[in-house]
Every structure is written in C-alpha cells, then in structure tokens.
C-alpha cells in the first residue's frame with residue numbers, strides 16, 4: 001500500500017531543547033493510527049509540524065502520490081490539500097443549530113452570517129444529512145449546538161471537519177471529558193471515518209486506544225519508541241519504563 005504521509009528524520013528544537021528528535025512516521029491512505037506517549041513526548045509538536053504550524057529544523061514531510069514536500073507550506077494551504085485537525089476543545093458555533101454548523105462546514109465558510117444568506121442546494125442538504133448520520137446527530141439537527149453535551153459537540157466538530165473531505169484527519173485527545181458511552185460512540189465514528197481516509201488519534205486513554213483496534217505509535221523524547229499492535233507496544237519494556245509503569 002502506498003503511503004499518504006511520509007515523515008522522515010524530522011527534528012525541531014525550542015531554545016536548544018529538542019522537542020522532536022529524528023522522528024520518522026508514515027501512514028497509508030485508509031488507515032487508523034493511535035499515537036500515545038508521556039507528557040512532553042512531542043505528540044502536539046508532531047501534529048504542529050504536519051499541519052504547517054511549526055517548521056522543522058531538519059527532515060522531510062512528504063504528501064500523496066506526488067510526494068509533495070509540505071515543509072514551508074502555510075497552514076491554510078496544507079488544510080486545502082486535505083489535512084484536517086481537530087483540537088482538544090470543540091469550537092462549534094453555539095448559537096447556531098447542528099444543521100447550520102454542518103451546512104457552514106459543507107459550504108466551507110465558517111461565518112455564522114453566511115449561512116443566513118445561503119440557499120442550500122439539494123446536494124448540500126444531502127451531504128449535511130449524511131454527515132449527521134455519520135456522527136450520530138441526525139435527531140439533533142434542529143438543536144442549538146450550545147445545548148449539546150460535550151461529547152455531542154466533539155462529534156459535531158468531527159462532522160464539520162469531515163465535511164471538508166480531508167484525506168488525513170488529526171484528532172487530539174478526543175476522549176477527554178467524555179462519558180464511557182460517548183467514548184464508545186467516538187471510537188465508532190473514528191473507525192468508520194478511517195475506512196475512507198487516514199485518521200491519526202493522539203490519546204492517553206488506553207481503553208479508548210484499545211477500542212480503536214489499530215496500529216499504535218509510541219513517542220518518547222521526540223522520537224518513535226515503539227510501534228505495532230497495542231498488545232505489542234504495551235509489552236515492550238522501554239514503553240513500560242517510560243510510560244505505562246509510571
């Protein structure tokens with residue numbers, strides 16, 4: 001299988017401290033991957049590099065069949081070529097309904113006023129309905145987003161990102177603050193999304209990672225410490241020493 005994203009030998013230092021240290025990582029077109037690792041391992045910095053927020057001092061970040069180099073591209077351009085990022089805190093428009101939030105995302109205009117003057121066409125409406133079904137909010141389309149539970153807001157934001165049809169979706173700690181039921185539903189959404197695109201999930205919650213049933217990459221001190229199934233990496237003595245055993 002050809003790789004969608006191929007990161008090789010990236011390093012970045014902040015004031016002399018190597019936050020990412022010769023890190024290599026790759027993911028295929030329709031693959032789900034969990035990234036785990038202790039605080040300060042470099043997980044956020046890694047995502048910052050892939051999305052163009054941080055420029056590495058060394059290494060290559062290659063994208064797609066043409067192996068385009070993403071280093072030096074700005075964040076907006078990287079988003080346009082198909083990399084979506086879900087931050088930890090949901091950023092939906094609370095005064096807008098679920099329907100309006102999804103429609104704004106389909107239209108790719110995150111301006112609450114735009115939706116007032118927008119006459120959606122049948123394909124847009126069909127897409128909103130499909131997205132709502134995918135994230136399990138079909139029965140909540142008319143509700144103000146501010147009334148949703150924390151988990152439902154997270155799903156809505158995932159839906160808004162999926163509206164852009166990203167080829168790669170990066171998701172930062174989705175399980176935080178969710179009930180068990182919400183976590184289970186979130187794993188279902190992410191597994192489904194990864195059937196047609198690459199999805200990278202950074203998460204500390206090991207039960208959540210187990211339910212994802214995917215390959216796991218363990219980061220430590222800015223580099224890959226171990227990679228493989230969850231059972232494989234959790235039996236690795238280095239992983240136990242630096243992460244699990246603490």
Ligand SMILES: Nc1ncnc2c1ncn2[C@@H]1O[C@H](COP(=O)(O)OP(=O)(O)OP(=O)(O)O)[C@@H](O)[C@H]1O
Nearest residue numbers: 014015018019037038039040041042043044045046
């Ligand atoms: N802009 C910055 N300036 C200085 N140091 C930074 C900067 N960004 C990250 N760091 C440092 O780089 C290291 C890696 O941080 P990063 O946030 O990527 O880790 P993480 O694995 O995401 O941690 P966590 O699980 O706590 O979110 C940390 O020691 C952090 O303090």
